[in-house]
Amino acid sequence: AQSVTQLDSHVSVSEGTPVLLRCNYSSSYSPSLFWYVQHPNKGLQLLLKYTSAATLVKGINGFEAEFKKSETSFHLTKPSAHMSDAAEYFCVVSESSAGNQFYFGTGTSLTVIP
Amino acid sequence: DTGVSQDPRHKITKRGQNVTFRCDPISEHNRLYWYRQTLGQGPEFLTYFQNEAQLEKSRLLSDRFSAERPKGSFSTLEIQRTEQGDSAMYLCASSLGLGTSSEQYFGPGTRLTVT
Numbered sequence: 001a002q003s004v005t006q007l008d009s010h011v012s013v014s015e016g017t018p019v020l021l022r023c024n025y026s027s028s029y030s031p032s033l034f035w036y037v038q039h040p041n042k043g044l045q046l047l048l049k050y051t052s053a054a055t056l057v058k059g060i061n062g063f064e065a066e067f068k069k070s071e072t073s074f075h076l077t078k079p080s081a082h083m084s085d086a087a088e089y090f091c092v093v094s095e096s097s098a099g100n101q102f103y104f105g106t107g108t109s110l111t112v113i114p
Numbered sequence: 115d116t117g118v119s120q121d122p123r124h125k126i127t128k129r130g131q132n133v134t135f136r137c138d139p140i141s142e143h144n145r146l147y148w149y150r151q152t153l154g155q156g157p158e159f160l161t162y163f164q165n166e167a168q169l170e171k172s173r174l175l176s177d178r179f180s181a182e183r184p185k186g187s188f189s190t191l192e193i194q195r196t197e198q199g200d201s202a203m204y205l206c207a208s209s210l211g212l213g214t215s216s217e218q219y220f221g222p223g224t225r226l227t228v229t
Contacts, residue, residue: 036220107154
């Protein structure tokens with residue numbers, strides 16, 4: 001069975017400080033993992049994806065994530081938060097056995113304090 | 115802009131009425147997905163199409179829900195005899211390819227409010 005657990009429902013950081021959004025997954029097969037961002041009143045936007053190539057994945061806007069199979073984790077990081085990073089972030093797992101449908105976590109709301 | 119579009123963006127209806135939503139995917143994408151998102155939750159899978167064939171349906175998709183994708187282009191999602199529990203954001207996504215690595219591109223969603 002596939003599932004995603006986002007360990008923090010809300011994260012608050014000061015502008016210019018590092019961001020860490022945590023995600024653990026459960027998958028029976030070799031999964032693909034994604035991070036999406038959802039700004040208020042806007043559609044979901046892909047930040048980055050892991051597809052069994054390099055375990056450290058770089059995405060847009062300075063975000064990156066590291067796939068750790070032994071820990072079943074795919075945490076999202078950014079060295080320095082900007083005000084524009086404030087949004088809802090979703091970790092997603094996808095498996096071919098599940099018709100490539102996406103399984104979303106419950107989301108982490110990121111607040112950036114000026 | 116050639117992204118995924120959805121219409122309408124907002125729909126308010128009374129309980130018991132039927133509603134239909136439309137999704138226009140990115141033109142060359144062969145897969146189309148429908149998800150439902152309620153407040154404070156991540157999107158949940160409803161159904162998906164590969165070209166015109168509906169290949170999988172979630173158990174969330176009750177008998178009152180039906181989806182079509184004629185000619186493998188746009189898709190419609192109809193909800194019959196709406197209930198208050200149907201109030202949610204309905205998201206459409208499309209992707210190209212068959213692999214799990216294919217990212218999905220999402221539309222802005224249709225927000226349904228059932229009164």
